[in-house]
Amino acid sequence: MAANRNSRYYSQSYEPVENPAQVHTADGPEGNFQDYQDYHGFKTVSDLDISEPLPPRTQKPRWTRRKLIIIGGAVAVCVIIGLAVGLGVGLSQDKDEPYTYTPVKGDLKVTNSGAFGQGATRDDPAKTDDGIGKGKDEYTYYSGPADQFPNATDWISFEDMWAGNLHFFKNSCHANHFGKDQTDSEIESIYNAIQNRARISLVDHRFILATILQETHGCAKVHQTQSYTGVVNPGLMQTHNGTTFNPHHANQSISDMVQDGVQGTRDGDGLVQNLNYYKNAYGAARGYNSGLIPLSGNLSEAAGATACYVSDIANRLTGWSNATTKCHED
Numbered sequence: 001m002a003a004n005r006n007s008r009y010y011s012q013s014y015e016p017v018e019n020p021a022q023v024h025t026a027d028g029p030e031g032n033f034q035d036y037q038d039y040h041g042f043k044t045v046s047d048l049d050i051s052e053p054l055p056p057r058t059q060k061p062r063w064t065r066r067k068l069i070i071i072g073g074a075v076a077v078c079v080i081i082g083l084a085v086g087l088g089v090g091l092s093q094d095k096d097e098p099y100t101y102t103p104v105k106g107d108l109k110v111t112n113s114g115a116f117g118q119g120a121t122r123d124d125p126a127k128t129d130d131g132i133g134k135g136k137d138e139y140t141y142y143s144g145p146a147d148q149f150p151n152a153t154d155w156i157s158f159e160d161m162w163a164g165n166l167h168f169f170k171n172s173c174h175a176n177h178f179g180k181d182q183t184d185s186e187i188e189s190i191y192n193a194i195q196n197r198a199r200i201s202l203v204d205h206r207f208i209l210a211t212i213l214q215e216t217h218g219c220a221k222v223h224q225t226q227s228y229t230g231v232v233n234p235g236l237m238q239t240h241n242g243t244t245f246n247p248h249h250a251n252q253s254i255s256d257m258v259q260d261g262v263q264g265t266r267d268g269d270g271l272v273q274n275l276n277y278y279k280n281a282y283g284a285a286r287g288y289n290s291g292l293i294p295l296s297g298n299l300s301e302a303a304g305a306t307a308c309y310v311s312d313i314a315n316r317l318t319g320w321s322n323a324t325t326k327c328h329e330d
Helices: 033-040 065-096 158-175 184-201 205-216 247-263 271-278 281-290 309-317
Strands: none
Touching: 158 184, 158 205, 158 309, 184 205, 184 247, 205 247, 205 271, 205 281, 205 309, 247 271, 271 281, 281 309
């Protein structure tokens, strides 16, 4: 049944979107200069009437070199001022441009009882000391069906997962050439967005955090990717035709990116839909990354996307942060 679902393609397997410049080649007479002249009725020198001698040209006084320098300098200053004013107006317009976001599924939540305790929870997200503590920063390779992956009772606490990966939120943007690193305010917005969506959707905040780390290492400014089917995946959670980072409305766009990933977009599912369908975080992670669970049932089979995706998620949930990965199937 799962194999018949519409396939969705998310991040990590595809190259960044490119927009190559289009080269225009003129057709018809505009493509050749001689034809262009003939088409528009341009005359040659032989066509001009020069039977009458031209009047003598009066000689105007020449400007001195000093005057030319002064006038040229004044023109240059005017051009620079004009460019600066124009740029300033453009930037202010961009900054003042209203930011709009229309939530598609803002009240969507996990309803499948089988998912609770396996990626969904009714616990208050304010309780951040859930789980077994810090766990161990080590990597264990997992494969097979969901019952071969760590039970949710082995997951570390949200506060320990956040603390153990905070350096990614602080440094990953610049390190991965996505621009300046995030401000404290932007990082706080990510934290608050996770907690807000966890409370509304009933998705375990640890699963949301692990997905963000897996998709983008917590960098909201990450470049969007595109699948070979044309699906664009932007933002913190590389969602299906979702919201991108807006530097002039950073906090709001961060919140919307997390909402897209947790509750889905107009075009694709989020963690909620996948938990409702697969009933556990690991099946949901495979569904989120590749759109389906392969017929083999092996969650570490790529299924058109990233083979190590679910194993990585499991390790993040149990304490992995900096240790060397042992998954090399991508």
